[in-house]
Amino acid sequence: MNIFVCIKQVPDTETKIRIKGDKSGIETNDVKWIVSPYDEFAIEEALRAKAFLKTGTVTVVTVGPDRAVEALRTGLAMGADTAVHVRWETSCNVSIAKAVAEVVKKENGSVIFSGKQAIDDDQGVVFAYTAELLNWPSTSTVSKVEFGTDGKSVTVEKEVDGSARHKIAMNTPCVIAMTKGINAPRYASLPGIMAAKKKTVKVYSPSDLGLSDSPLLKDFDYELPPERKAGIKLSGEIPAQVAELVKRLREEAKVI
Amino acid sequence: MKVFVVAEHKDGKLKRVSAEVVAEFGRQGQEVTALVLGSGDLNAITGDLAKAGASKIIVLEHADLKDYSTEGYANAAHAYLSSQGAEVIASGGQGKDFMPRLAAKFGVGVANDCTSFGLASGKLTVRRPVFAGKCSKSVEFLKSPAMFTLRPNVVSSEGKTAAGTVERVAATPGAIRTKVAEVIASAAKKVELTEADIIISGGRSLKSADNFKILHECAAVVGAAVGASRAAVDAGYAPHAMQVGQTGKTVSPKLYIACGISGAIQHLAGMRTSKVIVAINKDAEAPIFQKADYGIVGDLFEVVPLLTAELKKLKG
Ligand SMILES: Cc1cc2nc3c(=O)[nH]c(=O)nc-3n(C[C@H](O)[C@H](O)[C@H](O)COP(=O)(O)OP(=O)(O)OC[C@H]3O[C@@H](n4cnc5c(N)ncnc54)[C@H](O)[C@@H]3O)c2cc1C
Numbered sequence: 001m002n003i004f005v006c007i008k009q010v011p012d013t014e015t016k017i018r019i020k021g022d023k024s025g026i027e028t029n030d031v032k033w034i035v036s037p038y039d040e041f042a043i044e045e046a047l048r049a050k051a052f053l054k055t056g057t058v059t060v061v062t063v064g065p066d067r068a069v070e071a072l073r074t075g076l077a078m079g080a081d082t083a084v085h086v087r088w089e090t091s092c093n094v095s096i097a098k099a100v101a102e103v104v105k106k107e108n109g110s111v112i113f114s115g116k117q118a119i120d121d122d123q124g125v126v127f128a129y130t131a132e133l134l135n136w137p138s139t140s141t142v143s144k145v146e147f148g149t150d151g152k153s154v155t156v157e158k159e160v161d162g163s164a165r166h167k168i169a170m171n172t173p174c175v176i177a178m179t180k181g182i183n184a185p186r187y188a189s190l191p192g193i194m195a196a197k198k199k200t201v202k203v204y205s206p207s208d209l210g211l212s213d214s215p216l217l218k219d220f221d222y223e224l225p226p227e228r229k230a231g232i233k234l235s236g237e238i239p240a241q242v243a244e245l246v247k248r249l250r251e252e253a254k255v256i
Numbered sequence: 257m258k259v260f261v262v263a264e265h266k267d268g269k270l271k272r273v274s275a276e277v278v279a280e281f282g283r284q285g286q287e288v289t290a291l292v293l294g295s296g297d298l299n300a301i302t303g304d305l306a307k308a309g310a311s312k313i314i315v316l317e318h319a320d321l322k323d324y325s326t327e328g329y330a331n332a333a334h335a336y337l338s339s340q341g342a343e344v345i346a347s348g349g350q351g352k353d354f355m356p357r358l359a360a361k362f363g364v365g366v367a368n369d370c371t372s373f374g375l376a377s378g379k380l381t382v383r384r385p386v387f388a389g390k391c392s393k394s395v396e397f398l399k400s401p402a403m404f405t406l407r408p409n410v411v412s413s414e415g416k417t418a419a420g421t422v423e424r425v426a427a428t429p430g431a432i433r434t435k436v437a438e439v440i441a442s443a444a445k446k447v448e449l450t451e452a453d454i455i456i457s458g459g460r461s462l463k464s465a466d467n468f469k470i471l472h473e474c475a476a477v478v479g480a481a482v483g484a485s486r487a488a489v490d491a492g493y494a495p496h497a498m499q500v501g502q503t504g505k506t507v508s509p510k511l512y513i514a515c516g517i518s519g520a521i522q523h524l525a526g527m528r529t530s531k532v533i534v535a536i537n538k539d540a541e542a543p544i545f546q547k548a549d550y551g552i553v554g555d556l557f558e559v560v561p562l563l564t565a566e567l568k569k570l571k572g
Contacts, residue, residue: 139326165442171433217398231548245534246566253550256454
């Protein structure tokens with residue numbers, strides 16, 4: 001079982017977003033980069049699946065610029081066996097999906113794990129698009145993964161509408177995208193970080209994969225939302241404040 | 257333009273977001289054909305689509321479409337739409353799940369979770385949040401059909417009733433390789449966070465899962481959903497499905513009441529587009545007050561029960 005984990009390097013959640021002068025994107029010069037948190041769940045789940053199946057490999061794969069290799073190093077330090085870096089600075093998620101599909105074909109992947117979405121673009125497109133390109137079944141917002149002992153079948157729990165879960169059975173090969181709550185990702189240990197330095201990162205260029213960038217979407221006009229202004233703090237005795245709040249919500253804001 | 261909206265439904269009812277998409281196209285003077293995938297009695301759904309403004313409704317019927325599945329929806333929608341000359345294909349919240357696969361079949365891109373869209377001179381442009389709403393951008397489609405999903409709750413679902421002529425077509429959902437083996441329903445029937453008009457959220461300060469009941473009691477009075485900060489979720493006071501924020505749900509209700517939530521940047525990212533924000537916090541310096549329209553500096557264990565009582569009076 002060769003488990004491929006798609007990971008994306010994204011700005012830290014603490015990042016204060018600044019927009020480029022021409023509104024074509026965000027300033028990235030002093031951004032701190034992290035592995036997208038949902039992808040960390042996917043890495044952890046892959047390591048657990050490998051331990052359960054007692055066989056196979058875990059490969060972390062990313063499509064991104066040079067700096068994205070740091071995300072792969074994090075994955076390797078957590079315990080992934082190998083890494084693949086498609087060095088490609090593309091903003092098109094369809095190009096990314098195509099690259100992942102080609103890598104997984106070339107490297108004989110048997111299952112793909114990923115986060116349910118990356119926390120920068122919030123789209124949740126890449127894993128599903130990849131699944132369709134490979135003609136594999138896919139399930140997202142997964143909060144539990146259980147492989148059959150032979151690794152041929154897998155049962156997952158999918159969150160539906162937040163209030164219900166579906167237990168879904170699939171056969172491998174397939175694509176599984178994780179949500180929060182599935183596990184608590186391990187931290188990279190010092191020996192893990194040392195070992196990661198010796199592990200190989202295979203590099204592909206888009207042309208190695210027979211791909212070229214032909215964006216299907218055009219992004220423009222990035223904008224910060226209007227700053228919310230602080231409103232009013234009510235005053236007086238608490239019961240009177242509560243009564244005034246309800247009155248204002250009804251008469252002034254008209255929301256109840 | 258030839259616009260198709262893939263409707264979403266559950267338990268025989270149209271999801272409001274589908275009516276929102278259809279009605280918004282109508283407001284922009286655009287005719288819409290709605291697709292309903294399913295089997296059995298779908299009349300309540302087609303009726304509501306006509307009310308929202310769908311001029312034509314195609315029911316794609318197949319026993320395998322009785323329950324939603326990613327592949328079933330993508331396959332059946334593609335089989336039908338590929339010969340229809342669709343220029344725009346839109347859907348609502350659940351679309352985020354099947355639209356990428358449908359887009360791959362068409363070989364086009366897809367923009368998920370948009371907060372507005374507009375048609376001008378035969379071109380569709382959408383606007384959507386990035387970084388959980390810390391900023392937003394416009395997206396144009398360079399290859400037809402243009403495909404996007406609309407976030408629930410961002411436009412009105414009130415449309416101008418249209419003919420809604422129903423045509424039934426036998427669907428071809430193909431092989432659905434994911435089998436639902438069991439449905440694990442949660443005990444309480446809860447209002448879905450992303451669709452709620454009012455949300456009452458609690459933070460670490462609730463101190464236990466049990467204490468969340470004071471929020472549930474208040475929520476019940478006004479039909480609100482209950483949310484939580486990550487600190488509350490990580491402490492085990494609330495399930496992660498209730499988490500609001502950059503690594504939880506992004507919500508935009510009419511009213512968001514934050515109880516004992518400090519207002520960290522990751523939490524704000526998930527709720528800053530709420531129309532009105534109320535903060536209840538005992539620390540007058542808590543950052544949440546910088547974003548709140550109304551604030552009460554006080555102990556939530558005192559304020560929330562009073563609020564519940566006050567709302568009860570109102571609802572009489
Ligand atoms: C990668 C990453 C992702 C994250 N994603 C999210 C996310 O999606 N959502 C999210 O919410 N957070 C997220 N966080 C966490 C975030 O940074 C904060 O830690 C979290 O939001 C704090 O939750 P809180 O406000 O409940 O707790 P605290 O920050 O501890 O605040 C508690 C507040 O309650 C007040 N209080 C205490 N007792 C009372 C009382 N009796 N009555 C009234 N007020 C009281 C205090 O004054 C304080 O303001 C993320 C962090 C990271 C690093």
